[in-house]
Amino acid sequence: MKDETLDMLAEIVRSPGIGLGSLQKKLVLDTGKSETILKKINVLLEEHGYPPIVRKNKRLWVSLDLEELEQLEHSVETEQLYALSRKTRLILMTLIIFTQKYTSLNVLANQLHVSKNTIVNDLALIKEQLVKEDIQVGYSRKTGYYFLGKEIAIRIMLIRQLHLLIDGKAQEKLLVTYTTIELTEIYQEKEKLLKLERLLHTQFSNRQLKLLCLLIPLLRVRCLNYQEISTGEYRAIIQIIAASDYQRITQAMAGANLCNEASKKEKAFLVIQLLSANVIKSRGEKMPQLGEVIDAVIERFERRSVIFFEDRKRLKQMLYQHLGPAIYRIKYGIPYEDHDIEPIIKEYQAVFPMAKQALRPLENYYQIQFTEIETVYVGLIFQSFLTKGYLMEQQQRVRAIVVCENGVSVSNLLYQTLGQCFPMIDFVCNISAREFYENPLVYEDIEVVFSTIYLRTTKKIFVVSPLLTQEDRQRLIRMVNKELYNREQGISVEDILNLVKKEVRLPDEEKLRSRLNEYFNLPKKQEQLVLDSKFHRLLPEERIKVSKRQFSFNEAIQCVAEPLLKSRFIEQAFVDKIIEKYDERFPYFVIAPGVAIPHAGFNDGVNELGFSLLKLDYPVRFSNKLSAKVLLMIAPVDNYLHQTAVQAFYNCMLKEEYRQELFGLQTATEIKQFFLKNIQ
Structure with a gap:
């Protein structure tokens, strides 16, 4: 049974009522493949004493909770140790050749419980894959198969294989079963690495910690087989590492009793691994x-x-x-x-x-x-950092934390995304699983946990993907609304609008509807938000001006702002702020030769998102060396909604032939047609 069976089951457990179409899209499966896997899941559930999957209106449920799922995965992992997929077998074959002194065809076939023909075919594929890494698979009667190439390249190849192994199941058991590494070695390295973290005042991501726990014992075996990095490779490493970093890391390694027996060359290689390691904090x-x-x-x-x-x-x-x-x-x-x-x-x-x-x-x-x-x-x-979640004022707010085992980029994005999805929840902090278990009293008043892994806790927990797609967010919003607030369909903007209209007259109902959808992050209106940020909607023909006058910088800024001022998209304070803050020593408004984007912040007098454009016959001076004939003024309402449109304009203006064509146009209609033709 392949990992995709457990992957699909995990998605159904974590997202009760998930649509079959959504599941197929998320796991990149066609209908036939997904039906085959669903049958395998039911066989698996029956074999382990669980009821089968329930289908209703093309939605899927299973009577398995997260703890039972973890137990089932553990059982399957044990069963699969000797029933390997080809992908896993190729990884293990690489590790065996990397660590063992003698690896003949018979040895590999016996260890991996497959035929010699299978090993021959697998070796051919490994050789093909290693060509791009400048590594060859050699053979001698004395040592069997071995890797031929620079030792550093071979080790980096090993790290790639370990990443693939970590993506699968039971990586520790596989390593212990198919190599000479002992489980106690892996646990000992983990304790040393945890001490190293404390000495360095850092915390590796969970994945990075797993990788290092597996890598260090493998490197130790490699060195015992007289396969150390060369003196030349060692010198290349030392040239890369800053002296202060090298001293700081090696002192911490000594304090943690990590690889004290290793040579200075091997320690240098490990220092590079630690300096490049992905961290949470x-x-x-x-x-x-x-x-x-x-x-x-x-x-x-x-x-x-x-x-x-x-x-x-x-x-x-x-x-x-x-x-x-x-x-x-x-x-x-x-x-x-x-x-x-x-x-x-x-x-x-x-x-x-x-x-x-x-x-x-x-x-x-x-x-x-x-x-x-x-x-x-x-x-x-x-x-x-581009968008901020807004907190809903209410007397009793649910308090939650986010537990993420990934690096700083992914964990911070997840934390911000969840804050935007659930403005009614007070997200307190973003922590790792280790911090969660080590500080139970600190988070005693927390009611809800959003986590990228299953946690043993009595608190309400939602297991989420580290990287939430729009579809993931939609599904999670429905689940949270149902389980925390007993709302089957979430918040209805139309119900809110109907209530408001009974009390007051709405001057612009569509604008309020758009803002409410943005606030509550409702899925069906998300496309409209994207459409509303498109360049052509933001720059209508009536906000395009052409002038044959000669302008000073201040006059040009005032002139391009007039259409936005007239339609009350901005206040005069916005224009004044642009003129006041602009420093010609740093002419960052000029984005391409002859083209500038003057702007201020969204808190400087912006009422509504919009653009205006001024095309001049005589360029206006932005600095001693830079001037512009086209000015696009942007009135941003936040740091996000105008991005797509600005990117489209920027990409267009990077092409010299487009700029020259724009500079020669003489009417607002011509300019509008130019953008309709050249900006999608």
Whole structure:
């Protein structure tokens, strides 16, 4: 039985009444495949004494709670130790070759309980996969199969395999069953790593802790087989590590009795692993220069995306905790823990190009280039600060905490997302599972826990995905409303509107409906929110102006603001703030040659989201070196709703041929047609 059977069962247990279509979409399954898996689940439930899945109106229920699910998974894991999927078998074969002195065809076939032909086919696939990592699988009569290549490359390949192993089930049991590693070794390394955390005033993510607990014993076996890193590789590591970091980590390792027997070369390799490790929390800045560069990254993001971060200090702390390890990962090519993030990338796609642009100062300073996956996780940190949940005033508010076992980028995004989904709940803090178990009295008055893993607790618990898609949020909102507030369908905006209309006359019912849907984050109206933020809706033809006059900077700002002032989208204070705050030494309004986006903050006199545009024949001066012929003024109502439209405008203006065409247009109608043609 494959892991997908347990994965589907877990989704049904965690989301009672989940629709079959939603389940297929979430697990990327077609109808035939999902029906096959559902049959397997019923067989599994029957074998272990549980009732089958109940179907009603294409929705699914199962009479299993979270604790019973955990027990069932444990039983299945034990049964599967000797019935391996090919993916798991390939991982274990790699680990066996990595750690054992002699690995012939017979040895591999016997250990993995498959035929020699199966091993031959598996080896062919492993060889094919390793070509891109510049590693070969060699063979000799004396040692059997072995890896041929640079030792560092072989170890990084091993780390990738361990990440895949952690994604599956019973990783510790598999390692103990199919290698010479003992379970006690893994537990001993965990105790040492927990002590190391305390000495370093940090906390690794749960996944990172698991990885290190498995990696360290494997490396020890590797060294006993005389496969240490070379002197040249050691020197390359030392050049990467800052002297202060090396001293700090090695002192903590000595204090935790971690790898004291290892050579200085092996300790250096482990230092790199610890410096690049994903953390949940870390106290104190160890890289002062990084803090300065992060300031530049934040400023660049603000200018590029036309926003102002209110909680800038906390954002800087989050970025610092994530970027410190990321720099070492990128420099040394160490793989980052991965998630099924494709749905999240699609949902927040507007933020990632802005994150990529913002990271340029950091890339230049450290002479690195952020990979796509590393950029995505930085983008998620920025995303978590773009919108704020608003608290509903009520006398008795449910108090909740969020328990997340992932890194700082994912855990902070989850915390902010849940706050936006449930404005009626008072989210107190975001912690790890270890903190939850170690401090029960601190959270005694907490009523509800939202957690990425199952926890043993008497409190009401909702197990959630670390990365919530829009569909996940919709399902969770229904579940929480039903279980906490006894509401089957959640909050009805139409009922609220009908009550309000009985008491007062509504000047703009559609606008209030939109704001209420935004506030309560209701699923059916989410598409309308996105549509309302599109460029063409925000810049109608009547707010486009063309002028042949010569303007000063102040005059141009006042002129482009007139359509927004006239329609009461902004107050004069907004215009005054732009003029007052603008410093031509830092001409960040100019986003492309001849194009500028003047703006202020959403608290500086904005009544409604909207754009206005001024096209000039004579460019207006923004600094000694920069001027603009096109000014797009943005009136933002928050840090989020205008992002898609700004990104579309920016992408258009990056193309020189588009800019030149726009500069030559002479009427508002021509300009509107230009944007309709060139901006989707």
